[in-house]
Amino acid sequence: MQRYFALERIRNEFTLRNEDYFHILRVMRCHENDQIEVVHEKTVYLCALKDTEIETRVEIISILERGKDEREMVVCVPFLKETKVSYILQKGTEMGATKFIFYPAQYSVVKMDEEKLEKRKERWQKIVKEASEQSKRNMIPEIEVVDHLQDLKDLKGVKLVCSTREKEKTLKIFLQSQSNCDTLVVVIGPEGGLDPDEEKQLNEMGYTSVSLGSRILRVESVPLFVLSCVNYEFME
Numbered sequence: 001m002q003r004y005f006a007l008e009r010i011r012n013e014f015t016l017r018n019e020d021y022f023h024i025l026r027v028m029r030c031h032e033n034d035q036i037e038v039v040h041e042k043t044v045y046l047c048a049l050k051d052t053e054i055e056t057r058v059e060i061i062s063i064l065e066r067g068k069d070e071r072e073m074v075v076c077v078p079f080l081k082e083t084k085v086s087y088i089l090q091k092g093t094e095m096g097a098t099k100f101i102f103y104p105a106q107y108s109v110v111k112m113d114e115e116k117l118e119k120r121k122e123r124w125q126k127i128v129k130e131a132s133e134q135s136k137r138n139m140i141p142e143i144e145v146v147d148h149l150q151d152l153k154d155l156k157g158v159k160l161v162c163s164t165r166e167k168e169k170t171l172k173i174f175l176q177s178q179s180n181c182d183t184l185v186v187v188i189g190p191e192g193g194l195d196p197d198e199e200k201q202l203n204e205m206g207y208t209s210v211s212l213g214s215r216i217l218r219v220e221s222v223p224l225f226v227l228s229c230v231n232y233e234f235m236e
Contacts, residue, residue, distance in 0.1 A: 002028055003037040003044075003133045005140060006058075014038050014047065014058040021056050024049065035061070042067030042138045067138060071234060072098050072183035075223045076152055078105035078190040079112050082120065084220040089124055092141075093131035095227040099142040100128070103149055107192035117145060149198055153205040157183025161202045162222055163209035164193050171226065174210045175233045184230060188222045 002024070006014040016024075016038070024030045030049055038047045038058060044065040050057040075097045077088060089100060104112070112120075124143050132140045146152065158181040160174060178184070187207055194202075203209060217225060 001035065001037050003039060003136060005129065005133070006038050006040040009040050012060050014040060014045070014060070016058060025052060025056065037064065039138050042069075044138060065138070070096065070098060070139070071181075071230075072157060073227065073230060074099045074101060074155060074157065074183065074185040075227070076101045076103060076185065076187040077223065078103060078188065078219075079108045079110040080190065080219060081110055085120075085124065086127055087220050088223055089127045089141075089143075090131045091224050092227060093128045093137065094135040095224060096231060097141050097223070097227060098139070099144065100124075101152065101155075102143075102145045103152060104147070105149070105190045106195040106198060108190045109192075112145075121145065149201060150205075152185075152187065152202070152207075155185050157181065157185045159185040159187075159205075159207040160210045161187040161194070161199060161207040162189065162212055162226065163199060164189075164211075164216065165196070165199065166209040166211045168211070169209065170211050170213065171229055172233075174208065175229060179234065186223065186226050188219065188226075191219050 004016055004020045004024075007017060008015045024036065030036070030052065032049060032052050034049050036047055036049065036058070038045045043063060046061045046064050047058045048061055050059050073096055075088070075092055077085070077100060079102060080088075092100065121143060128141045128143065158178045187202060199209060212222065212225060
């Protein structure tokens with residue numbers, strides 16, 4: 001059953017986005033009284049479509065799943081080429097990321113101006129929304145863009161930076177020592193890796209350098225590898 005995220009609830013009905021109504025009627029070809037799932041405030045509802053030939057209404061039938069909080073998993077990613085960003089957002093959302101933060105790194109091959117950024121953020125929001133619907137999430141990850149690496153300093157939670165220099169402390173060992181954490185913040189470096197001064201700066205900001213093993217992964221593979229390990233270690 002197709003899932004959508006509500007904009008608002010008015011009494012016993014939900015309001016959806018215009019593109020969702022188009023998807024329901026033109027792509028999915030739904031009809032009067034067909035049922036869909038709608039998420040509002042992390043709670044999943046079973047709903048019926050009404051007045052599909054006039055102005056479609058989404059009427060609540062029952063609650064399918066009460067809202068529950070997920071473990072917070074914040075992924076900090078440098079500015080990358082758009083194809084890599086799209087891949088990370090889509091797959092990272094499917095694998096449980098709750099927030100993505102984009103930051104400028106010294107070795108980033110992409111530089112972002114304000115006009116270009118606004119257009120991309122609109123596209124990024126669409127990607128995480130659709131990935132959340134497809135993977136049956138009860139929330140849509142947040143997307144934030146910061147101007148400096150230093151802006152990652154005040155993030156709360158257990159913080160790590162994926163390092164190609166660290167040899168002793170592996171991700172496995174690190175996660176096993178943090179089994180009770182509610183929030184995990186992961187910093188990923190760009191294609192050329194983090195500059196030594198950037199990694200040192202992160203260490204001074206409370207981020208632990210962690211090795212992902214002997215293999216060097218593509219930048220778009222790193223967050224998925226980390227999220228896979230987190231899901232395996234903390235799976236309930």
